[in-house]
Amino acid sequence: MNIKSLLMKIDIFFTGYLLSRIETILYGVDFSRPEGIDGIYKRDEIHYQASMVSIVRKAIKELKPDSNDAIIDVGCGKGKMVWFFRKSGFGKSDGIEFSKTIAECGQQNLKKLGLDSIIYNEDATLFENYEDYNYFYFYNPFVGEIFRSTVRKILESTKNKEIIFVYLNPLCHDILENEFRMVLVKKYSNFYRKISGREIYIYRSNGHEV
Ligand SMILES: C[S@@+](CC[C@H](N)C(=O)[O-])C[C@H]1O[C@@H](n2cnc3c(N)ncnc32)[C@H](O)[C@@H]1O
Structure with missing residues (x-):
């Protein structure tokens, strides 16, 4: 091993x-x-695992979100980060989750926590309300073409404002930087983060045409 x-x-x-x-x-x-639930990961092969809040906390604190900021966790799983973002100062924090079973579990979680956040049970490539948000969180929901078309959709929906991407374990860094000209503004990286898949990259859109 x-x-x-x-x-x-x-x-x-x-x-x-x-x-x-x-x-x-x-x-x-x-x-x-949720290991062993049939059919959930058919399209992407990346399993649900919640982010560890302790890895993300510093990056979010330094972004200083306030009540005018709205974040969406793209591939939010059971909603752990939706909860964390709401507690961290964002005025609005929602999620999109492709798997029905996981999304329903997430909706139950948010209900138990007394949050008014929404988990949309949808495919991120088809989501129509990206314009309602200025922060986008990714913890490796997908790679390749699905990532590409989701980012394209986000950028097309938010053309006239500055947006921030918070990306944990940024496997598709090249796509963001080279194809979409997102600006890498900060890296949370060290040897340990790198080998354990815990790097965080923060990107800003340049507000130009996609
Ligand atoms: C690694 S988990 C991350 C969970 C959560 N973001 C967190 O950090 O705690 C990735 C999630 O993305 C979801 N996902 C995969 N493809 C998706 C798609 N096309 N649209 C929406 N969600 C998707 C998976 O079902 C999985 O729950």
Whole structure:
């Protein structure tokens, strides 16, 4: 086993199992990793696993979101980051989730937490309300063509305003920088983040034509 797969296993144990058990006890929510549910990952092969809030906290704090800011977690899973963003100062925090089973679980979670946030059970490539947001969060929901067409749709819907992308484990960095001319404004990166897939890149749109 190489170091990367060892770190991933540790990560799965802590975020997918231990931490989610604690969250269930404390808040009655379910952010567990749903292994073995048929049909969920047919299109993208990337499984649901919640972000670890401790990895993202500093980056979000430094962005200083306020009540005029609206964020959407693209591929939000069970809504853990939707909850975190609402607590972090965003006036509006919603999510889009492709899997019906996971989206329903997320909607239940938000209800239990007393949040007015929405989880849209939709395919991110088809979502029609990106213009309502100025921040976009990605934790590897998909790569390749699906990523490309989602970003194109976001940029076309938000042409006249500045938007920010917060991207955890930015596998599609080249697409953002080279194809869409997004400006990389900050990297949260070190050796450990790099090998464990925990780098965060922050991008700004240049407001130009897509
Ligand atoms: C790695 S999880 C990230 C969960 C969440 N963003 C977080 O950070 O806690 C990626 C999620 O993206 C969802 N997803 C994959 N393809 C999608 C699509 N085309 N539209 C919307 N969601 C999608 C998956 O079902 C999965 O729940």
